[in-house]
Amino acid sequence: MLITASELKANIGRYLDEIIQDDVYITRNGKIVAKLSSATQDKQAILDSLVGIAADNPLTLEEARAERLARQ
Known part of the structure; x- marks a missing residue:
């Protein structure tokens, strides 16, 4: 899953639940800057x-x- 940093900030709880199933990649200015994984x-x-x-x-x-x- 690919999301923006702003989206992560607004919905952190949702994405913490999401990483149980799939890695979450965070973008800033269109570039991947981080990865959340279980x-x-x-x-x-x-x-x-x-x-x-x-x-x-x-x-x-x-x-x-x-x-x-x-x-x-």
Whole structure:
């Protein structure tokens, strides 16, 4: 959803409810200046990306530790 900064100021409650479903992009002078997004959705996206990484690389805990230490 794309809204102006003035629209956000006038209806902040509505847009706080809206970000549960979809990101809200705020514009000023026709340019996107900010993005409102749900903290819960961001955490879920991070978790999904980590689970995907782990699924593709089945290291044991000891192997992962040794690999990490080797990089230091």
